[in-house]
Structure formats: C-alpha cells, structure tokens
Amino acid sequence: MLTVALPKGALLKDSIRLLQSVGLDFSAFLDSSNRQLQIQDPTGTAKALLVRAHDVPVYVEYGQAQLGIVGYDVLREKQPQVAHLIDLGFGLCRLSVAVKQSSPYRSALELPPHGRVASKFVNCAKDYFDSLDLPVEIVPLYGSVELGPITGMSEAIVDLVSTGRTLQENGLIEIETLFTSTARLIAHPLSYRLNTGNLHQLVEQARAAILTKV
Amino acid sequence: MLTVALPKGALLKDSIRLLQSVGLDFSAFLDSSNRQLQIQDPTGTAKALLVRAHDVPVYVEYGQAQLGIVGYDVLREKQPQVAHLIDLGFGLCRLSVAVKQSSPYRSALELPPHGRVASKFVNCAKDYFDSLDLPVEIVPLYGSVELGPITGMSEAIVDLVSTGRTLQENGLIEIETLFTSTARLIAHPLSYRLNTGNLHQLVEQARAAILTKV
Numbered sequence: 001m002l003t004v005a006l007p008k009g010a011l012l013k014d015s016i017r018l019l020q021s022v023g024l025d026f027s028a029f030l031d032s033s034n035r036q037l038q039i040q041d042p043t044g045t046a047k048a049l050l051v052r053a054h055d056v057p058v059y060v061e062y063g064q065a066q067l068g069i070v071g072y073d074v075l076r077e078k079q080p081q082v083a084h085l086i087d088l089g090f091g092l093c094r095l096s097v098a099v100k101q102s103s104p105y106r107s108a109l110e111l112p113p114h115g116r117v118a119s120k121f122v123n124c125a126k127d128y129f130d131s132l133d134l135p136v137e138i139v140p141l142y143g144s145v146e147l148g149p150i151t152g153m154s155e156a157i158v159d160l161v162s163t164g165r166t167l168q169e170n171g172l173i174e175i176e177t178l179f180t181s182t183a184r185l186i187a188h189p190l191s192y193r194l195n196t197g198n199l200h201q202l203v204e205q206a207r208a209a210i211l212t213k214v
Numbered sequence: 215m216l217t218v219a220l221p222k223g224a225l226l227k228d229s230i231r232l233l234q235s236v237g238l239d240f241s242a243f244l245d246s247s248n249r250q251l252q253i254q255d256p257t258g259t260a261k262a263l264l265v266r267a268h269d270v271p272v273y274v275e276y277g278q279a280q281l282g283i284v285g286y287d288v289l290r291e292k293q294p295q296v297a298h299l300i301d302l303g304f305g306l307c308r309l310s311v312a313v314k315q316s317s318p319y320r321s322a323l324e325l326p327p328h329g330r331v332a333s334k335f336v337n338c339a340k341d342y343f344d345s346l347d348l349p350v351e352i353v354p355l356y357g358s359v360e361l362g363p364i365t366g367m368s369e370a371i372v373d374l375v376s377t378g379r380t381l382q383e384n385g386l387i388e389i390e391t392l393f394t395s396t397a398r399l400i401a402h403p404l405s406y407r408l409n410t411g412n413l414h415q416l417v418e419q420a421r422a423a424i425l426t427k428v
Contacts (some may be wrong), residue, residue: 003365008357018364037358038365049365062353064367139276142267143222144251151217151252151263153278 002046002197005065007053011183014090015069019048021209022202046197057082057186066191066199073160073181077121082186086207091160091183095124097176099148105156108132108176115155118148125158128178146170216260216411219279221267225397228304229283233262235423236416260411269398271296280405280413287323287374287395291335296400300421305397307376311390314363319370322346322390329369332362339372342392360384 006015006029016026024041026048028034039051049065056070068082075084097117099105109132111117118139119125121137129136139154141147141194148154150170160181161167161174185206192199220229220243230240238255240247240262251264263279270284281295285305289298311331312398313319323346325331332353333339343350353368355361362368364384374395375381375388399420406413 037361049361050358051361052355054356055358058353058355059361059365059367062367064365139272141266141272142268144264144269147251147263147265149274151273151278153273153276 001040001044001201002067002199003049003065005049005051005056005059005068005070007056007070008050009053011053011069011071012050013092014088014183018069018088018090018206018209021201024048024204048118054078060188061187063191064177064195066188067202068186069183070180070186072119072179072184073124075184075186076146076179076181077123079123080186081189083189084105084184085187085192085203086185086210088185088206088210089185089213092180093160094180095121095158095178096161096174097128097156097158097178098146098149098161098167098172098174099156101159101171101173103149103155106175108156109134111136111155114150116153117158118145118154119158120145121158124178128158146172215255215258216281216413216416217263217273217279218260219263219265219270219273219282219284219359221270221284222264222342223267223374225267225283225285225305226264228302228397232304232420232423236419238262268292274400274402277402277405280402280410281416282400283397284400285395286393286398287335287338289398289400290393290395291337293337294400295403297403297406298398299401299406299417300399300424302397302399302420302424304361306394307374308394309335309372309392310375310388311342311372311392312360312363312375312381312386312388313370315385315387317363317369320389322370323348325350325369328398330362330367331370331372332368333358333372334359335372338392342372360386 025047028039029050042048058069059065060068060082061080097108116137116139118141122138122140125138145157145159148157222328238260242253243264261272268281274282274296275294311322330351330353332355336354337351339352359371359373362371
C-alpha cells in the first residue's frame with residue numbers, strides 16, 4: 001500500500017484537497033478532534049502519515065513513505081535525497097533577509113562584516129552569505145526569529161515571509177529575497193523508479209489536477 | 215536592566231511562579247490573548263523574553279538575557295556556554311529509550327547493531343549509544359518521534375517521557391533511562407561573574423524560595 005507523508009500546519013489543507021482530487025481522502029486529519037498520526041484512505045488504497053514539515057523528507061528518504069508533500073524551503077534547507085516531482089503551486093512564501101526599520105542597512109551587502117544573522121534556516125542563510133562573500137555569524141534559533149534584531153542579538157534575520165504581517169508588527173523590513181517557495185510533491189527515488197504501487201499513475205493524475213486549476 | 219529568558223510550553227507557569235516569589239511579575243505571558251514576546255515587570259526592574267525552550271540558552275549565551283530558565287534536557291543536548299546555577303525541581307521528566315511493546319528488545323544492548331533510533335535529541339542519543347559501544351544510526355526527527363517504530367522506520371526511539379501516556383497510547387514501552395531532567399536557572403557567565411544588575415541577590419532569593427518549598 002502506498003504511504004504519503006503530509007505536513008502539519010499551513011500546507012495541510014491544500015495538500016488534502018489535492019489528494020482528494022486524485023481520489024484519496026485523508027480529510028480526517030482536518031478534524032480538530034483527530035489525534036491519529038496515521039490513517040488509511042476509506043477505499044483502502046493508501047495510507048497517510050501526519051508529521052512535522054521538516055520530518056516529511058525524512059520519512060520519504062527512508063522509504064517509509066513513497067510520496068510526500070513539503071515546502072521547497074524545507075527541501076533547500078535539508079537537501080534530502082528525494083525525487084522532486086511537481087511544483088504544486090500552493091503555500092507561496094519567500095525566504096528573505098530582514099532588518100529593523102530603524103537600521104541603516106537597505107541591502108545584504110551593506111550589513112557589517114562579522115555581524116550576526118538569526119535564522120531557523122541555518123544552511124540557506126550560510127550559503128547565501130557565502131555567495132556574497134560576506135562573513136557573518138549565523139545564530140540558530142527555533143522560533144520567533146524576529147526577536148533577534150529586536151533584542152539587539154543580531155543585525156538581521158533570514159526568515160520565511162508570506163503576508164509580511166509578522167515583520168511589520170515587529171518593526172522589521174525585508175531587504176533581500178533569497179528564493180520563493182511553494183509546496184512540492186516528492187518521492188522516494190527507488191520507489192518512483194520501480195513504480196511501486198502504481199505510483200506513476202497517481203503522480204500523473206496529480207499533475208493533471210494541478211494543470212486544470214491553473 | 216536585567217533580562218530573563220523564559221521558555222514557552224510546559225515550564226512557563228512554574229517559571230513565572232518562581233519569579234513572582236522573588237518579586238518579578240511576568241504573569242502577563244500567561245494571558246492567552248498575549249502576543250508580546252518581550253515584557254517588563256510592573257516595577258520596572260527587569261524584562262522577560264518569551265522564547266522556544268531550545269532558544270533560551272542562545273539568548274543567555276549571547277548575553278541578551280542575563281538569566282534563563284530551561285530544562286536540563288535542552289542543556290544536555292545543546293551544551294551551551296552558560297552557567298548552571300540552580301536545579302529548580304519542577305518540570306520533572308526523563309530521557310528514555312523506548313521500543314514497540316511487541317519487539318523482542320528489553321534493554322538497549324539487545325538492540326541490533328546498525329539498527330535505527332529516531333530522536334529529537336540527536337546528540338544525547340549518539341553519546342549514549344557510543345558509551346555502550348553499540349553502533350546505531352540516529353534518525354533526526356522534529357516531532358511525533360513515536361511514529362518511528364510504528365511505521366517501522368526505526369527499531370527504537372530516544373525521547374522525553376513524563377507521564378508515559380504518549381508511549382502507552384502508541385504501544386511503546388521504555389527500556390532504558392538516559393537521565394532525568396528538571397528545570398534549571400542558568401546565567402550568562404560574564405554577567406554572573408560581574409554581578410550585573412545585582413544578579414547575585416536575585417539568584418540567592420530564588421535559591422531560598424526553592425528551599426522553602428522543599
């Protein structure tokens with residue numbers, strides 16, 4: 001039986017809607033009283049795992065799930081050994097550099113050498129500043145990255161921005177965009193190559209469903 | 215002004231109660247409508263930051279907070295350069311090895327060499343199995359670690375256990391305890407040495423408050 005790893009949080013609703021359009025119903029995960037992390041489609045053709053976004057590629061990489069849906073941001077940060085199949089279009093956001101509105105910096109290259117940049121996306125931030133040849137110290141944080149510049153711990157942050165509301169509420173402004181991100185359908189490479197559980201057909205149906213919407 | 219970093223989640227209520235007993239009131243953080251991550255004590259003598267548990271030692275290490283409250287589990291995992299001042303007693307839990315009830319393993323040493331162990335506590339798990347001289351592959355997960363053995367991705371997990379209810383609900387049993395954990399008061403080493411903002415007095419008051427309770 002096919003297993004699909006689905007991400008908790010912002011992408012869940014659209015992910016479930018996409019799977020419904022190819023005949024798989026995992027809407028039980030949207031029920032607020034649901035405590036199960038593993039459910040079966042009512043037709044008995046597939047199973048879904050409900051996991052943290054960062055864990056989706058792990059389950060797919062180890063082959064415990066043949067398919068997964070996760071943001072491009074997570075794929076860029078973790079570089080897992082998975083096949084990238086389809087850009088699903090939803091979950092649009094961007095990874096940006098932001099600073100305090102009151103700071104004198106208006107581009108990444110103006111940031112002071114050996115300054116500090118707080119981020120949950122340590123690898124993306126490091127690669128970006130390396131590509132600019134600007135030495136900075138990355139401060140790894142788990143949450144509320146905007147506190148970095150507010151408390152004075154860091155000159156800047158590298159964080160995901162969708163509406164920009166959090167930045168605005170905290171007196172921060174974006175000065176650069178590293179990349180934009182959307183949800184992606186990923187697969188376990190070997191399962192995809194061997195067409196385990198007729199994976200190809202499902203992927204083509206998903207591709208068609210996405211195209212119809214556009 | 216002194217700044218204290220407080221952890222979101224399970225330790226917050228007891229942390230705020232402790233600070234109240236030494237004259238600092240940050241109970242505004244317990245108001246469910248609160249969205250602020252930084253508040254000042256009504257007497258104007260100290261400030262508190264509300265951050266993720268794993269970020270508490272970061273703010274203290276960089277000196278953005280002179281004091282912090284965080285679980286010993288986080289300190290063991292991250293090994294930050296902070297001064298460990300007081301065992302606060304609350305937030306008791308343990309980091310344990312657990313397996314499926316139906317598995318044949320009843321001690322860590324019975325686990326198969328080169329098996330897989332899923333954990334959020336990658337460093338603690340690695341150190342533990344190294345100390346047993348048992349080679350295992352640690353699978354890093356962000357949440358719902360119990361899915362590791364359930365999906366068959368890993369033979370075992372290393373995870374925090376407090377009541378044991380999550381393990382039980384998922385058909386898992388503890389077979390080893392790595393260490394027990396409680397909340398700790400930590401300080402920025404230099405601030406503590408220099409007695410910034412009369413830190414020592416506050417720490418002694420906290421120590422007395424803890425002793426009175428015992």
